[in-house]
Amino acid sequence: MGSGKGKRYSGTTGAKAGTGPHARTMHSKVNNWAKDKASELEKKSKRQRDKFNTAAVVYDESTQKYYYGMNRGIQLDNANKNPILFGDDHTKGILPEKSLNNYSVGNCAEVHAINKALNDGAKLKDLHITTIHTESKSMGNPKEACENCTYAFKKKIKHNNTGWHKKEKHK
Numbered sequence: 748m749g750s751g752k753g754k755r756y757s758g759t760t761g762a763k764a765g766t767g768p769h770a771r772t773m774h775s776k777v778n779n780w781a782k783d784k785a786s787e788l789e790k791k792s793k794r795q796r797d798k799f800n801t802a803a804v805v806y807d808e809s810t811q812k813y814y815y816g817m818n819r820g821i822q823l824d825n826a827n828k829n830p831i832l833f834g835d836d837h838t839k840g841i842l843p844e845k846s847l848n849n850y851s852v853g854n855c856a857e858v859h860a861i862n863k864a865l866n867d868g869a870k871l872k873d874l875h876i877t878t879i880h881t882e883s884k885s886m887g888n889p890k891e892a893c894e895n896c897t898y899a900f901k902k903k904i905k906h907n908n909t910g911w912h913k914k915e916k917h918k
């Protein structure tokens with residue numbers, strides 16, 4: 748699979764990293780980021796650590812920058828909500844208005860990472876994403892996008908290395 752950057756990294760199996768030209772590098776990066784984040788949270792409290800279950804990395808192919816996100820990250824960072832995602836007084840954002848699952852809209856690690864990229868001037872069409880589980884027992888395993896993220900980002904970003912939700916309702 749892939750070429751160039753993807754091939755230089757050999758510490759992860761392709762299956763675990765997902766598929767895409769940058770999948771292995773991205774998987775390695777988000778894995779390291781998530782392990783650091785997990786031990787940082789562990790020092791604060793076990794409860795905080797246990798709530799951390801998903802991490803995502805976004806790669807902007809036009810600038811070669813990486814952006815990281817975690818579940819509840821928008822809330823925890825009190826992040827500036829980018830209008831492309833969340834809308835503003837004049838326009839609707841691309842996130843669904845009502846959640847399509849049990850998570851509140853904007854809770855996801857993917858949204859946290861993409862929100863950072865957009866606030867930094869990135870364009871959706873240049874973005875690649877990898878999402879992983881971060882529970883202790885499944886740290887680093889690929890995680891497919893949920894219904895809300897699939898609705899918002901499929902066909903808008905360039906590539907999702909770890910896959911879209913399969914039962915997506917097509918409109």
Ligand SMILES: [Zn+2]
Nearest residue numbers: 855893895896
């Ligand atoms: Zn999601």
